[in-house]
Amino acid sequence: MTDPVSDEARVIPLRPAPARPAAPEPEPAPREPLWRDLVGEVLRRERQAQERTLKDVADTARISLPYLSEIERGRKEASSEVLAAAAHALGLGLGELLSLTHGELTRRTAGAVRRPAAVPYRSYQGLCLAA
16 A cells, blocks of 8 residues: 655644735834933933032932932932932932923923823812811
8 A cells, every 4th residue: 555645744834824914013102201210310410510429429418329329320219308318419409300300201202192081071060168
């Protein structure tokens, strides 16, 4: 009994070839920058503008040098007390630091597409009493 199939190797595809080319995937929406990254960039920019070292600012603010470095690199989410100390060491108020950071956030997200809120805004027609 001879087998009608030849002795040559047969190739069996594991998955069939696609019938048509796949559509390109849409580009993901740009991520908004993290607040801690922006705060760190503003602190670093202000420090470098004053030509001060990380050690000098850390000593003045009474923050450890490694911790201040991590804040500047956006690795740590600093408390308001630590941010105020770093800002004051640079001759800024906390409000000024936050204002500069807000400006940076606005600049970077100015061209972002705004999505409508999940819940539409409805004006409140009720009564509010205060004592």
